[in-house]
Amino acid sequence: xxxxxxxxxxxxxxxxxxxxxxxxxxxxxxxxxxxxxxxxxxxxxxxxxxxxxxxxxxxxxxxxxxxxxxxxxxxxxxxxxxxxxxxxxxxxxxxxxxxxxxxxxxxxxxxxxxxxxxxxxxxxxxxxxxxxxxxxxxxxxxxxxxxxxxxxxxxxxxxxxxxxxxxxxxxxxxxxxxxxxxxxxxxxx
Numbered sequence: 001x002x003x004x005x006x007x008x009x010x011x012x013x014x015x016x017x018x019x020x021x022x023x024x025x026x027x028x029x030x031x032x033x034x035x036x037x038x039x040x041x042x043x044x045x046x047x048x049x050x051x052x053x054x055x056x057x058x059x060x061x062x063x064x065x066x067x068x069x070x071x072x073x074x075x076x077x078x079x080x081x082x083x084x085x086x087x088x089x090x091x092x093x094x095x096x097x098x099x100x101x102x103x104x105x106x107x108x109x110x111x112x113x114x115x116x117x118x119x120x121x122x123x124x125x126x127x128x129x130x131x132x133x134x135x136x137x138x139x140x141x142x143x144x145x146x147x148x149x150x151x152x153x154x155x156x157x158x159x160x161x162x163x164x165x166x167x168x169x170x171x172x173x174x175x176x177x178x179x180x181x182x183x184x185x186x187x188x189x
Contacts (some may be wrong), residue, residue: 003057003087007031008050010038010067021063024092028061038070047078056086064093065115070122072115079111147175148183156180157187 007028009021014035025031030053032046041047054060060082062068068091069075079098082089088099094114096107136142148156152173159169170180 003055003059004029006050006054006058006060006087008033008047008060008062008068010034010036010044010047012037021067024063025061026092038067038074041070041074041078051081051085054082054085054087058085058087059090059097060087061090061092063091065091065096065111066118066122069115071119072112075111075115147179148173150187153183153187157184160184 005028007022007025007030009018009025009031010033011018011021016035018033018035022031032050032053034044034046036043038044050060065075068089069078079089083098083100086100088097090097091111094110096111096114098107098111133142156169156173159172160166166177166180170177173180175183
């Protein structure tokens with residue numbers, strides 16, 4: 001038997017539905033799904049499992065390249081890891097395939113151009129978002145939602161009173177120490 005078709009799906013949040021991507025992938029022998037932002041590769045458990053699972057002559061099928069990498073360098077690095085294992089990468093929406101023999105000259109060009117445009121668009125979205133937040137703050141209409149509920153803050157304070165280190169308390173609630181400090185300060189006000 002030649003290799004398997006192995007699918008990879010990533011949605012940015014646990015409440016997002018991966019169904020559209022699953023339909024684009026079509027039939028696969030196995031599918032790995034991450035429900036997390038692509039920002040931190042270290043937290044993408046399904047991607048790590050996929051990289052450990054694939055072998056020579058497999059094809060990793062992905063709905064679109066922005067589901068695999070957050071920026072051009074990240075995309076190329078992940079594709080290289082897959083190719084080094086002897087597998088091919090197929091981006092369905094872009095109709096691009098890269099295998100151990102490399103990509104066709106046209107596919108390589110398109111991969112580079114589309115990856116660069118995707119990175120550019122992500123950066124523009126972040127810029128526009130920051131501009132909108134700055135305008136709303138200037139008008140006094142922007143208030144960031146607290147990441148910890150009042151009950152979470154109360155529990156955190158109890159843990160701190162029990163001499164549990166704030167770093168550990170923050171990790172328990174899956175927030176940064178700064179978020180914990182901010183929530184505690186707001187609760188005290």
